[in-house]
Amino acid sequence: MYDLTVIIPTFKEEANIRNIVTEVDAVFSRNNLNGEILVVDDNSPDRTISIVNEIKKTKLNVNIIVRLADHGLSQSVAEGFVQASSDILVVIDADLSHPPSLIPTMYREIMGEYDIVIGSRYMDGGGIKKWPLKRRVISLGATFLGRLLFPDVSDPVSGFFAVRKSVVANAQLKPRGYKILLEVLGKGTWEKDKEIPFEFVDREIGSSKLKLKTIVEYAQQVIDITLFSFLHHESAAWREWKRVFKFGLVGISGIVVNQGILIFLKEFAGFPLPVASLFAIEIAILNNFLWNDLWTFKSGGQQQKISSWWHRLISFQIVSAGGAVINFAILNVLAYMMGIDYRIANIIGILVGFAWNFLLNRRMTWIRK
Ligand SMILES: Nc1nc2c(ncn2[C@@H]2O[C@H](COP(=O)(O)OP(=O)(O)OP(=O)(O)O)[C@@H](O)[C@H]2O)c(=O)[nH]1
Ligand SMILES: [Mg+2]
Structure with a gap:
């Protein structure tokens, strides 16, 4: 039984395959790891397969699966998950874009306490070398969509990661x-994830296979995972929907508080309306902050808060003020400039303001350890 299996999906990688296999194997030796290398190839018409078969003759820990149907990168990796003969799975590209030297760190972290360890291009210390603007824009778009489902993961579409077999079994x-x-993040069974930074290096040799179809498939995948999460309440994305729902309930409680305080100050305390309203709004913001702090974004597990209570309060105030301005601006633009019924315009303003409040507070106010 191996300590870990490094899965290398390949299609037409004759120029890189020998280097990546040799490097991964050298990393195993240097770190005393008993590792398996599993190449999953989609029947490449070039020399990829024969080169691996040649390496296999001297290295018993190298294996190859040649797939003849259902061509595709994700399908190949999934097949590797099934065929791997160890409990820790690492996925790495063949074109040397991912540094094999990080594999032992990933292995250690996963043996420690994590279910998934992700090599991230988008955290401090990570990066991307030599990518044309078009690639960067597409990648950032994909990353943004992925982060809506998994806000704590900075690089949810990385191709370099380690996962316990039990997560995907x-x-x-x-x-x-x-x-x-x-x-894997959307449909696997996992609790704790960790990211480690790395610098992505664009391939030097071989051809890129990114097509428009890839983008369309990605959008379908995001929708599919979203629907899946609505039906599977143990999934990680469902944990996020629960927060959105709680945040919404707290928002409704804020409306009640706002209205109650306004009526009280105006009718019983005799405040002038603008003053009463300012107090009512501020108290509603405080109400929402307290409920969200104690309930929606409760500490625990990986959700330990890193900023102080005062920091969170001020951050929430600023974000909420931004949300109010957005609501106000959208209402006025839609109603006055576009002639939309003001009640509908306001609902749209409230929803966009809500999304703003949730997403910004999620990333800035209640950031995790
Ligand atoms: N089995 C299999 N592997 C694939 C397929 N497409 C790509 N790969 C492999 O998956 C890894 C990542 O593919 P790349 O083409 O490097 O994708 P990328 O890094 O987004 O883009 P470039 O590096 O610019 O080409 C490489 O090891 C490829 O050989 C496929 O259809 N089947
Ligand atoms: Mg590549």
């Missing part, structure tokens, strides 16, 4: 396209 993966990690 019973998962109803529907692999397609390029983003197998998102599928």
Whole structure:
């Protein structure tokens, strides 16, 4: 039995395959790891397969699966998950974009206490070298969409990650396209994840296979995972929907507080309306902050708060003020400039303001350790 299996999906990688296999194997030796290398190839028409078969003759820990049907990167990785003969799975590209030297760190972290360890391009210390603007924009778009489902993960579409076999063993993966990690995060069974930074280096040799179809498939995948999470309440994305729901309930409580205080100050305390309203709004913001702090974003597990109570309060105040301005601006633009019924305009303003409040507070006010 091996300590870990490094899965290398390949299609037409004759120029890189020898280097990546040799490097991964050298990393195993240097770190005393008993590792398996599993190449999953989609029947490449070039020399990829024969080169691996040649390496296999001297290295018993190298294996190859040649797939003849259902061509695809994610499908290949999923097949590797099933065929791997160890409990720790690492996925790495063949084109040397991912540094094999990080594999032992990933292995250590996963043996420690994590279910998934992700090599991240988008955290401090990580980065991307030599990518044309178009690639950067597409990647950032994909990352943004993925982060809506998994806000704590900075690089949910990374191709370099390690995962326990138990996370994917019973998962109803529907692999397609390029983003197998998102599928694992969406449908796997996991609690704790960790990211480690790395610098992505664009391939020097071989050809890129990114097409428009890839983007369409990705959008379908995001929708599929969203629907899946509504039906599977043990999934990680459902944990996020629960927060959105709680945040909404707290928002409704804020409306009640706002209205109650306004009526009280105006009718019983005799405040002038603008003054009463300012007090009512501020007290509603405080009400929402307290409920969200104690309930929606309760500490525990990986959700330890890192900023102080005062920091969170001020951050929430500023974000809420921004949300109010957005609501106000949208109402006025839609109603006055576009002639939309003011009640509908206001509902749209409230929803956009809500999304703003949730997303910004999620990322800035209640950031995790
Ligand atoms: N088995 C299999 N592997 C694939 C397929 N498409 C790509 N790969 C492999 O998946 C890894 C990532 O593919 P890349 O083409 O490097 O994707 P990328 O890094 O987004 O883009 P470039 O590096 O610019 O080409 C590489 O090891 C490829 O050989 C496929 O259809 N099947
Ligand atoms: Mg690549």
